[in-house]
Amino acid sequence: MSSKPKQSRAEQQAARQRSQRIGAIVISAMTLISFLCICGVVLSLFLRDSRPISQTPSAQENGRTASLTLASTPDKAELMRTLVDRFNAQQLRTTDRQPMQVQLVELTPDVMIEEALAGPTFQAMSPDSSIWLDQLDRRWSEAQQVEEGAIAPSLVGESVRFAISPVVIAAWEDVARSLGWPDQPTGWQEIQQRAAADPNFRWSHPGANVASGLLATLAEFYAGAGKTRGLTEQDATAQSTLDYVSAVERTVKFYGEGEAAIMQRIRQEGRAFLDAFVVQEHLVVNHNRQNSGDRLVALYPSEGTLWADHPLALLEAGNVTDNQRQTWRALRDFMQSAEAQRIVLESGFRPADLSVSLADSPIAAANGVDASQPQTTLQVPGPAVVDVVQNVWQFTKRKANIFLVVDTSGSMEGEKLAATQAALREFMAQIKGNEERVGLVEFGSTVNNIAPLDALANNRSQIERDIDRLQAYGNTALLDGVRTAYNRLQKLGDAERINAIVVMTDGRENNSLTTLSELQREIQRGNSQGTPVVIFAIAFGEDADYDVLRAIAESSGGQVRQGDLNTIRNLYRLLSSYF
Amino acid sequence: MNRTRVIFIVIIVAALVLVGVAALLRTINSPSSTSLLPEQRGPIQVRVLTALPVYDWVSQAAKQFNAEKHTLEGNTIQVEVISMDGLSALGKFDRDEFGVLPADADLQNLTDAEKASLARFPTAWIPDSRYLPELANVAYKERLGRDVFLTDGEYRARPIALSLFAWGLYQSRADALTAQVGDIDWQAIHDAAINPGGWPALGGQPDWGFFKLVVPNPRKNVGGLAAMVAAAGEYYDKTNIGTAEVTDPAFQRWLGELMGSTTDLGGGSAYTAEDFALFGYSAGDGGQLLEADLLKNMEGIQTRWGEALEIFYPKYVTWFDFPFTIWMGPETSAAEKNAALEFQRFLLSPEVQAQAVGSGLRPVNASVSVDQPNSPFTRWASQGVAPIVSRTDAMRSPDRDVLLALLRWFDLNVGR
Numbered sequence: 004m005s006s007k008p009k010q011s012r013a014e015q016q017a018a019r020q021r022s023q024r025i026g027a028i029v030i031s032a033m034t035l036i037s038f039l040c041i042c043g044v045v046l047s048l049f050l051r052d053s054r055p056i057s058q059t060p061s062a063q064e065n066g067r068t069a070s071l072t073l074a075s076t077p078d079k080a081e082l083m084r085t086l087v088d089r090f091n092a093q094q095l096r097t098t099d100r101q102p103m104q105v106q107l108v109e110l111t112p113d114v115m116i117e118e119a120l121a122g123p124t125f126q127a128m129s130p131d132s133s134i135w136l137d138q139l140d141r142r143w144s145e146a147q148q149v150e151e152g153a154i155a156p157s158l159v160g161e162s163v164r165f166a167i168s169p170v171v172i173a174a175w176e177d178v179a180r181s182l183g184w185p186d187q188p189t190g191w192q193e194i195q196q197r198a199a200a201d202p203n204f205r206w207s208h209p210g211a212n213v214a215s216g217l218l219a220t221l222a223e224f225y226a227g228a229g230k231t232r233g234l235t236e237q238d239a240t241a242q243s244t245l246d247y248v249s250a251v252e253r254t255v256k257f258y259g260e261g262e263a264a265i266m267q268r269i270r271q272e273g274r275a276f277l278d279a280f281v282v283q284e285h286l287v288v289n290h291n292r293q294n295s296g297d298r299l300v301a302l303y304p305s306e307g308t309l310w311a312d313h314p315l316a317l318l319e320a321g322n323v324t325d326n327q328r329q330t331w332r333a334l335r336d337f338m339q340s341a342e343a344q345r346i347v348l349e350s351g352f353r354p355a356d357l358s359v360s361l362a363d364s365p366i367a368a369a370n371g372v373d374a375s376q377p378q379t380t381l382q383v384p385g386p387a388v389v390d391v392v393q394n395v396w397q398f399t400k401r402k403a404n405i406f407l408v409v410d411t412s413g414s415m416e417g418e419k420l421a422a423t424q425a426a427l428r429e430f431m432a433q434i435k436g437n438e439e440r441v442g443l444v445e446f447g448s449t450v451n452n453i454a455p456l457d458a459l460a461n462n463r464s465q466i467e468r469d470i471d472r473l474q475a476y477g478n479t480a481l482l483d484g485v486r487t488a489y490n491r492l493q494k495l496g497d498a499e500r501i502n503a504i505v506v507m508t509d510g511r512e513n514n515s516l517t518t519l520s521e522l523q524r525e526i527q528r529g530n531s532q533g534t535p536v537v538i539f540a541i542a543f544g545e546d547a548d549y550d551v552l553r554a555i556a557e558s559s560g561g562q563v564r565q566g567d568l569n570t571i572r573n574l575y576r577l578l579s580s581y582f
Numbered sequence: 583m584n585r586t587r588v589i590f591i592v593i594i595v596a597a598l599v600l601v602g603v604a605a606l607l608r609t610i611n612s613p614s615s616t617s618l619l620p621e622q623r624g625p626i627q628v629r630v631l632t633a634l635p636v637y638d639w640v641s642q643a644a645k646q647f648n649a650e651k652h653t654l655e656g657n658t659i660q661v662e663v664i665s666m667d668g669l670s671a672l673g674k675f676d677r678d679e680f681g682v683l684p685a686d687a688d689l690q691n692l693t694d695a696e697k698a699s700l701a702r703f704p705t706a707w708i709p710d711s712r713y714l715p716e717l718a719n720v721a722y723k724e725r726l727g728r729d730v731f732l733t734d735g736e737y738r739a740r741p742i743a744l745s746l747f748a749w750g751l752y753q754s755r756a757d758a759l760t761a762q763v764g765d766i767d768w769q770a771i772h773d774a775a776i777n778p779g780g781w782p783a784l785g786g787q788p789d790w791g792f793f794k795l796v797v798p799n800p801r802k803n804v805g806g807l808a809a810m811v812a813a814a815g816e817y818y819d820k821t822n823i824g825t826a827e828v829t830d831p832a833f834q835r836w837l838g839e840l841m842g843s844t845t846d847l848g849g850g851s852a853y854t855a856e857d858f859a860l861f862g863y864s865a866g867d868g869g870q871l872l873e874a875d876l877l878k879n880m881e882g883i884q885t886r887w888g889e890a891l892e893i894f895y896p897k898y899v900t901w902f903d904f905p906f907t908i909w910m911g912p913e914t915s916a917a918e919k920n921a922a923l924e925f926q927r928f929l930l931s932p933e934v935q936a937q938a939v940g941s942g943l944r945p946v947n948a949s950v951s952v953d954q955p956n957s958p959f960t961r962w963a964s965q966g967v968a969p970i971v972s973r974t975d976a977m978r979s980p981d982r983d984v985l986l987a988l989l990r991w992f993d994l995n996v997g998r
Contacts, residue, residue: 155673155801156673156679157673164856167861169864231792307845307864310865312860357881357882357883357886358882358885359885377864378790378791379790379794380794380845
């Protein structure tokens with residue numbers, strides 16, 4: 004009986020100690036869990052706010068995204084990249100802590116307008132001129148079917164400027180002097196007359212899908228209509244005007260894909276390429292700053308010029324989130340800030356901030372430009388007349404002989420051949436008149452089929468049938484295909500027209516009789532001694548031999564492009580800028 | 583203290599230290615975000631559509647107002663200023679683009695879409711002139727059977743600043759033209775515009791080209807319509823212009839000749855005075871523009887082009903009064919309306935009115951004068967800027983039919 008209570012006390016003590024240990028373990032465990040919870044919460048808060056800007060997909064999904072896509076023109080690509088990088092580096096956040104970010108896409112103004120009307124993938128745009136914003140609003144307003152006279156809706160929302168640059172005729176200094184600079188007024192008329200009188204005079208302007216090309220073309224229409232202002236639709240479409248414009252356009256040696264392409268060729272070939280060309284002033288400034296050789300001089304046309312005013316506009320297309328508006332406002336303020344305006348001036352543009360003096364800036368005589376110019380502008384007609392001028396120009400520019408050279412080797416089978424056929428059909432549909440001459444060369448293991456070059460009035464339906472019948476098989480005799488087309492164009496010897504070859508391929512050359520170096524020599528000799536032929540190559544897929552394609556294209560002054568959907572869709576627009 | 587308690591306290595302290603360090607790191611890692619953070623206690627949002635000539639001043643004032651953290655019933659007021667030309671805003675109200683609720687809407691049971699659309703509804707509107715909200719009222723009276731902007735009572739439209747239209751010509755051009763034609767008025771400008779000899783025939787230099795008129799695009803800037811109405815006033819020598827006058831073929835021919843001397847028939851931008859400054863002589867030799875816009879750009883013009891503008895006041899003056907107009911519909915809450923009223927009072931305070939003068943605007947607060955030592959009115963007095971305008975004939979506000987007739991004429995004859 005007595006040992007039982009003793010045992011019971013010991014057990015009770017042991018039980019107490021056990022329960023104390025368990026209690027301590029429970030408390031420690033709970034503390035540890037609480038601690039881990041706190042750490043988890045703190046860590047998640049910390050990580051959420053310090054997460055890189057690109058890792059916020061949820062914001063995109065729930066409509067809170069503050070990421071703004073800005074479409075900008077290629078002529079100011081470097082400046083925009085610098086400014087946008089600086090803006091993004093600030094790591095600004097919206098009021099609900101979404102990271103503000105701007106993404107750039109490069110588009111020419113005409114493509115920008117088409118995409119903006121179709122439902123833009125961008126929320127803001129910066130074309131090279133306000134003219135395009137007017138056109139966009141006019142077309143948008145027409146699509147809304149607003150009652151005449153009523154207050155029209157606008158797709159273009161808030162718009163600001165941050166950089167401007169006048170369009171000028173750039174000429175080598177001795178050429179400028181021979182045109183009368185600096186003692187006499189020099190302008191469009193002098194250039195047009197010189198080009199007409201001197202077949203060796205090489206001048207160029209970009210296509211009318213960019214501001215400088217539009218201005219140069221407008222100047223031709225004014226001269227052709229015998230007017231200095233008040234150009235009407237009737238004036239622009241008068242046969243005498245069209246004849247004059249056609250004659251002037253025949254003197255243009257190169258159109259190029261915008262000003263950037265022209266400047267690249269100038270850098271590569273120097274004065275051997277062109278005597279004079281139409282570009283924005285900042286490109287003259289930068290050329291002279293970066294090159295120690297012959298100096299370019301900016302001629303401000305006495306009849307008047309046009310300003311590339313690079314508006315930065317928000318689009319009110321209904322897809323802009325509140326946070327994107329905050330990003331827009333922050334970007335707008337940044338672009339007008341002292342820091343951004345300094346960068347603008349340093350890049351050769353004139354800053355929109357008028358308090359920034361141009362004295363002691365790159366806008367100086369030493370760089371071939373004059374800050375006090377221009378004194379007068381060419382009157383820009385209303386959007387409807389501008390539209391007519393752009394479209395009429397398509398019919399008055401130099402006609403072309405185009406050979407389509409198509410790879411139908413086995414590797415093209417399936418989607419690639421279908422994409423090529425779609426591209427060719429689109430290309431044919433975009434050639435409006437029937438005066439262009441088109442031919443087709445199909446190659447696989449050898450040159451399989453040749454549709455001779457002829458005016459589309461005669462062979463349009465035949466070429467279209469040939470495109471439908473393309474079939475893929477065999478090896479790739481790329482060089483032989485190109486050589487066939489090249490020789491035919493040389494044999495034709497039609498220097499009045501622009502001669503071009505468009506090559507579409509996906510593979511590596513493996514079956515030609517001709518070697519690359521032989522073909523290159525042939526092209527270089529033919530282009531310098533015979534008829535100049537420009538070659539464009541469209542490469543499909545990753546297997547395409549870019550080195551060979553580049554060597555062929557560059558020996559002719561052409562380009563290589565990747566055959567993605569965008570290139571295919573814009574193929575004729577790209578090529579037409581060279582014609 | 584036993585070991586368990588020590589461990590417990592150590593863990594708690596470690597957790598607190600960790601929280602503190604994380605908070606510190608968080609602050610360090612987002613240095614630039616502070617200025618954009620809102621008040622966390624449910625700020626009252628006030629969205630103000632603001633006419634272009636007062637946008638810079640009003641948005642600066644809004645920044646100051648937001649920074650000072652004004653409150654209403656314990657809630658901070660946050661003002662957002664949205665730049666919009668008066669005519670564009672009127673068009674949006676006309677087309678109901680802001681999404682007004684139907685007259686029979688059940689406010690207690692709004693759909694998510696309706697609530698989302700109301701989130702961007704403007705609380706107030708500062709148009710260029712009081713006739714614009716009156717025109718909006720006409721449209722809403724038809725649609726809803728009531729006014730949406732009031733002309734009396736506490737929430738009535740109140741002017742916050744004034745400005746009038748004046749001629750601004752580059753000094754060199756003004757000297758040549760006044761020597762040739764005398765006083766600057768619409769007829770003198772018209773004659774200069776149609777002179778086939780251009781500037782050489784007007785006493786100017788050959789490289790100046792033709793005389794180029796600066797007129798805002800009426801599709802983008804209500805100042806363009808005001809300029810056309812003012813031209814009609816001088817043409818008919820009267821201040822009240824009706825539809826019959828602006829549709830008269832002889833007047834339209836005369837106006838067409840005048841407008842044909844602008845440099846950008848396509849429209850250019852909405853910021854005409856800024857264009858005038860930015861593009862210099864190449865954009866135009868002179869034009870009738872809002873005095874505030876001219877004054878705001880005078881310094882820049884002098885810096886960029888090396889000469890200032892000469893200012894002349896026309897015989898018939900057109901005033902813009904920039905009324906602060908509060909939306910009275912159920913789309914905005916009572917708190918938002920009262921918060922807008924707070925911001926309106928702030929704009930009318932002497933300090934902020936003095937800032938308006940700095941922007942070239944004339945104050946409506948009688949305690950503030952325009953001829954302070956640093957004001958642009960004093961700075962540019964030598965260029966013809968007058969603190970007090972002696973002209974007393976003011977153009978009357980045009981009605982909707984006159985505006986639409988002029989816009990239609992512009993579209994068919996100039997903007998095409």
